[in-house]
Amino acid sequence: MPLKVRKNRAPEPYPECPLAVCMSLISGAWTPHVIWYLSAGPRRFGELRHDMPAVSAKVLTARLRDLEKRGVLSRSVHPTSPPSVEYALTPLGRELMPAIQAIVEISRRLADQRSAD
Amino acid sequence: MPLKVRKNRAPEPYPECPLAVCMSLISGAWTPHVIWYLSAGPRRFGELRHDMPAVSAKVLTARLRDLEKRGVLSRSVHPTSPPSVEYALTPLGRELMPAIQAIVEISRRLADQRSAD
DNA sequence: CGGCATCCTAATAGATACTG
DNA sequence: CAGTATCTATTAGGATGCCG
Numbered sequence: 413m414p415l416k417v418r419k420n421r422a423p424e425p426y427p428e429c430p431l432a433v434c435m436s437l438i439s440g441a442w443t444p445h446v447i448w449y450l451s452a453g454p455r456r457f458g459e460l461r462h463d464m465p466a467v468s469a470k471v472l473t474a475r476l477r478d479l480e481k482r483g484v485l486s487r488s489v490h491p492t493s494p495p496s497v498e499y500a501l502t503p504l505g506r507e508l509m510p511a512i513q514a515i516v517e518i519s520r521r522l523a524d525q526r527s528a529d
Numbered sequence: 530m531p532l533k534v535r536k537n538r539a540p541e542p543y544p545e546c547p548l549a550v551c552m553s554l555i556s557g558a559w560t561p562h563v564i565w566y567l568s569a570g571p572r573r574f575g576e577l578r579h580d581m582p583a584v585s586a587k588v589l590t591a592r593l594r595d596l597e598k599r600g601v602l603s604r605s606v607h608p609t610s611p612p613s614v615e616y617a618l619t620p621l622g623r624e625l626m627p628a629i630q631a632i633v634e635i636s637r638r639l640a641d642q643r644s645a646d
Numbered sequence: 647c648g649g650c651a652t653c654c655t656a657a658t659a660g661a662t663a664c665t666g
Numbered sequence: 667c668a669g670t671a672t673c674t675a676t677t678a679g680g681a682t683g684c685c686g
Contacts, residue, residue: 429581431561431629433636439558441658444548457668464546471659473669494667495666504639511635512548514628519550522624557678574648588679590649611647612686 437484438508442467442475447505448512450485454500484508554601554625559584559592564622565629567602571617601625 438444442464449455449463461472476499479485484505490496555561559581566572566580578589593616596602601622607613 429562429583430633431565431636433639434632435558435561435636438632441552441556444552445546448548461668466546468660469669470661470671474658489668492667495669497668507635507639511628511631514631515551515555516547518624518628519548519552522550522621559679578648585680586649587651587681591678606648609647612649614648 434508434511437479437482437504438511440475440478442471443479444512444515446472446475446479447484447501447508448516450499450501450505451509451512454498457497457499460499479505551625551628554596554599554621555628557592557595559588560596561629561632563589563592563596564601564618564625565633567616567618567622568626568629571615574614574616577616596622 438447445464445467446460449460455463457472457476460476461467461469464472476485476487480487480499482504483502485499485501488498488500490498555564562581562584563577566577572580574589574593577593578584578586581589593602593604597604597616600619602616602618605615605617607615
């Protein structure tokens with residue numbers, strides 16, 4: 413059993429791999445969407461769920477916790493009633509925007525091309 | 530049982546989801562790396578394995594087949610001895626480069642910042 | 647050289663029900 | 667409102683061995 417690397421993720425510990433650092437922050441099917449919807453400004457849990465109706469609460473929670481741990485976003489609890497929790501991009505999170513932006517633009521262009529057929 | 534969507538992938542069929550089209554082409558831990566290493570020009574299977582020592586042959590094959598099926602790259606077999614197979618980006622594949630490029634640049638900047646600490 | 651077949655683990659994600 | 671708990675399913679990826 414040789415070496416046992418972390419599975420299902422880009423192998424971060426290889427510096428010769430030029431995409432690894434950023435990929436480890438945006439990998440996951442929902443991660444880029446979360447970052448995208450936060451790029452316009454802070455947003456609450458329920459609003460994010462509304463933005464992405466197809467994601468389950470569990471998965472959204474998991475992604476948010478993960479991104480918080482990695483320093484991409486911040487989580488602030490407002491002890492009101494009913495309680496509200498706000499998520500916002502950190503400076504690190506904002507550094508990822510060029511990639512997300514590029515993905516959005518390519519998606520739009522490809523979608524346009526398809527509908528033009 | 531309501532609607533049964535495709536699992537473990539960004540939900541392509543939601544047009545209101547602005548990242549879906551591109552994400553469906555670059556999702557997967559190794560996919561962006563493959564596209565990146567092909568961006569400099571056509572490349573053979575063995576060369577790609579050399580570029581990404583951490584990927585197994587099986588996974589690399591799977592990613593290449595997948596990308597070929599989606600029209601991102603082309604596969605051409607040269608019936609020499611020993612056989613050689615060359616992969617190259619298609620025009621569609623080249624459209625994805627801005628996103629890959631952005632990921633590479635962010636990775637480099639973040640790596641620089643870390644080493645500057 | 648460039649695969650494919652087989653078996654395996656781990657990560658991601660979905661459904662549903664429940665809670666402070 | 668913003669989660670947590672539990673259970674299950676799908677998939678990505680890894681290890682190994684064989685083949686034209």
